[in-house]
Amino acid sequence: MGTFIAIVLAAVLTNNFITVKTYGICPFLGVSKKTSSALGMGVAVTLVMVIATAVTYPLYEYVMKPLKIEFLEIIAFIFVIAALVQMIEKVLQKTSPTLYNAMGIYLPLITTNCAVLGVTELVIGDMSKFLAGATMNMGWAVLYALFAGIGFTVVMVIMSGMREKINYLKLPKPVQGFPISMVTASFICMAFTVFSYIV
Amino acid sequence: MKNFKKITLDGLIFANPTFMLVLGTCPTLGLISSASSAMGMGLTVVVILTLSNMIISALRNVIPNEVRIPSYIVIIATLVTFARMFLEKMIPSLYESLGGFLALIVVNCIILGRAEAFANKHGVIESAVDGLANGLGFTWALTAMGIICEFLGSGSVFGVKLMNFQIAIFATPAGSFIVYGICIALFVYIMETVQRNLKVRAKQLERKKMLTPEEKIEEAN
Numbered sequence: 001m002g003t004f005i006a007i008v009l010a011a012v013l014t015n016n017f018i019t020v021k022t023y024g025i026c027p028f029l030g031v032s033k034k035t036s037s038a039l040g041m042g043v044a045v046t047l048v049m050v051i052a053t054a055v056t057y058p059l060y061e062y063v064m065k066p067l068k069i070e071f072l073e074i075i076a077f078i079f080v081i082a083a084l085v086q087m088i089e090k091v092l093q094k095t096s097p098t099l100y101n102a103m104g105i106y107l108p109l110i111t112t113n114c115a116v117l118g119v120t121e122l123v124i125g126d127m128s129k130f131l132a133g134a135t136m137n138m139g140w141a142v143l144y145a146l147f148a149g150i151g152f153t154v155v156m157v158i159m160s161g162m163r164e165k166i167n168y169l170k171l172p173k174p175v176q177g178f179p180i181s182m183v184t185a186s187f188i189c190m191a192f193t194v195f196s197y198i199v
Numbered sequence: 200m201k202n203f204k205k206i207t208l209d210g211l212i213f214a215n216p217t218f219m220l221v222l223g224t225c226p227t228l229g230l231i232s233s234a235s236s237a238m239g240m241g242l243t244v245v246v247i248l249t250l251s252n253m254i255i256s257a258l259r260n261v262i263p264n265e266v267r268i269p270s271y272i273v274i275i276a277t278l279v280t281f282a283r284m285f286l287e288k289m290i291p292s293l294y295e296s297l298g299g300f301l302a303l304i305v306v307n308c309i310i311l312g313r314a315e316a317f318a319n320k321h322g323v324i325e326s327a328v329d330g331l332a333n334g335l336g337f338t339w340a341l342t343a344m345g346i347i348c349e350f351l352g353s354g355s356v357f358g359v360k361l362m363n364f365q366i367a368i369f370a371t372p373a374g375s376f377i378v379y380g381i382c383i384a385l386f387v388y389i390m391e392t393v394q395r396n397l398k399v400r401a402k403q404l405e406r407k408k409m410l411t412p413e414e415k416i417e418e419a420n
Contacts, residue, residue: 022228071284074279074280112306
């Protein structure tokens, strides 16, 4: 139970993917203009992160380590992610057309999202500081991926809410677009800094 | 020759991947809190981008159009794996400071973007120049922001202590976001002013050419 709470707090608040690790900034700045699309992107990223971790962690632990081909991890992982994204797209298209219509346009973008490759690389590395004494296994890896995705979604939704308000401001031309979004993001980061005092 | 000049200037200034196109933001924001790691990241990307552009351009007639993106990703991932092994053995300090972002060069939009937009349509030498120019554009942008962030965050530049003060916020991602945002705004403002001035000057020159000799004397007076 202690490990569960430690992972949830670390993944969502103290080690949030966007505000602390700065992974997955492209969709964070690109798809956060409207709350609905930010939520869709967040859910899609979370889904792919969980499934990708559930595939790559056992692949690395039980196939690549015994065969001593750990150096191929980058190539293997990016291939798994690309294939998974294509597969999820096809499965969604067949089984749930409404969900596909809501999420379909975000799915192809996820292959080149740092957050997905980042989480698969993180869970095979040194995770001891998040685990509160427990040993790493597949369950914890998938749990970490799930809550890292939820943390990503939370920040996306907060950001989109703020950007919807910013649209009403009159700004000088050079500041419009990316610069004002970055300054807004910086305030969210500052707010999340407070959580680092929890642990 | 004129073509090469245009490619170089586009990569370094007019279509700078960091300031004008805002690509590759994750490593930028993650590493500009220290000037040396920002520069190390930039130089690693220069090498990988130049090599990947050359290889993709050399293979552009061999790779079928339908599977080109997976092929590019395999080429880039292979190069990144080599770079990672090289840095781990040869420059362990840089390997440590880049951390997870070294593996994430695979999904850096600049590299895939140049492959898709430039290397699969142009020759090997042109692609190499384009890769070098874009990589150096990325490097100078990161180094400049790294110097600003590190100076404000710890009073030092490239690890050399200059002044005894620190603003802790600039050592965190929050400070990186602010510096990056303000740098983009300044760069866009300067570029717009320069281009407007150039247009005005071109118009003046055109007008002078159209004047008759008598009018020219009048203008001079």
